[in-house]
Amino acid sequence: MNADLQSGLPFLKMHGLGNDFVVLDARESVVLDAREGVVLDARARALPLTPAMITGIAHRHFGVGFDQLAVISEGVGDAHLTFYNADGSTSAACGNATRCIARLLMDQTGKTALHLTTDRGDLAVRDAGDGLTAVNMGQPQLDWAEIPLARAMDTLELPIEGAPVATGMGNPHCTFFVDDLSAVDLPSFGAAHEHHPLFPQRTNVQLVQVIGADHLRMRVWERGVGVTLASGSSSCAVAVAAARRGLTGRSVRIDLDGGTLDVDWRDDGVWMTGPTMHVASGVLTHAFLESLR
Structure with missing residues (x-):
């Protein structure tokens, strides 16, 4: 040393x-x-x-x-x-x-x-x-090659069970919208999908439930880490994915295990605000x- x-x-x-x-x-x-x-x-x-x-x-x-x-x-x-x-x-x-x-x-x-x-x-x-x-956090990456994915495909609906959305925020994200977060075992689900062959650089995995108008509940598995109480880039990716799916507007409140973040997808990029x-x-x-x- x-x-x-x-x-x-x-x-x-x-x-x-x-x-x-x-x-x-x-x-x-x-x-x-x-x-x-x-x-x-x-x-x-x-x-x-x-x-x-x-x-x-x-x-x-x-x-x-x-x-x-x-x-x-x-x-x-x-x-x-x-x-x-x-x-x-x-x-x-x-x-x-x-x-x-x-x-x-x-x-x-x-x-x-x-x-x-x-x-x-x-x-x-x-x-x-x-x-x-x-x-x-900058503009989201929506093209398959920028995220990156293993081959050309529609990033709004991946050919994976659950039809997740792929988004790049400088790192890859795979977002699943579910009816009931409590029904999914995040540790096993996240570990399995982090290494999915469609993601050559591995991926962060989010489970998301729509709570109300422009209000989401999210749990996250981070690549190279595991289950985390919150993730900023994941929150940005989820806000983008929800807006692209028509589930919310472009400004949302996201409740995570550790607290709440506000995310606003504007013309100049995805803004994230929190403590x-x-x-x-x-x-x-x-x-x-x-x-x-």
Whole structure:
């Protein structure tokens, strides 16, 4: 391990509706949390984020635990964000982590609007008031090749039992509309469909029930993670799928296991608004990091 990490590696624990994250800041000489006095300098850039390192930190008994790990680095805009799933794989998009980090950066800088970059592309973020943060997750990908799917087909009704909708939000999504969420065993259902051969990069899986006018109830299985209490990109994909099916308008409220998000599919992209929480600031010890080599 690089000598710069002898004193450990600072991190933040954050969540959006129970969709939880470990955040590492790889920008140079920045304060992670002025109130806690946690300063990073550039040590995160010395960290070899191998799959073993990521899965070790992700372990909820032997590590910290998270659905996704996010790294903040310097970018063209206010910052660049890189995301990793709990199994060590990468993800181009993570809406709730984006909102959490945006709230951190707005608190640090006093800004009420940010320009962030991700592997998904450029994302606009703004303070929505009342402690809420809104992010524009960009235009949905509706063509089979962009999602991507294994072959050309109608993405509004896939040739899978249940006729789900496929949507790309920088990562692939497979949305099933059902009459009764409680009648479906999400762990087994999600695990089976994550690896469906129509999705060469695997897929996030959503089960959705229409509750009322522009009101949905959703449960989600995230690829590389499993069942999660919430998912921002999944919520965006579900809102798009419901609007395309004619089940709702383009602005919806979505109830997840961890709380509620508002999603609005506008001309400039899919905006998602909800709360965030900074749970703790801590330090990954040198001994722990060494154990993951």
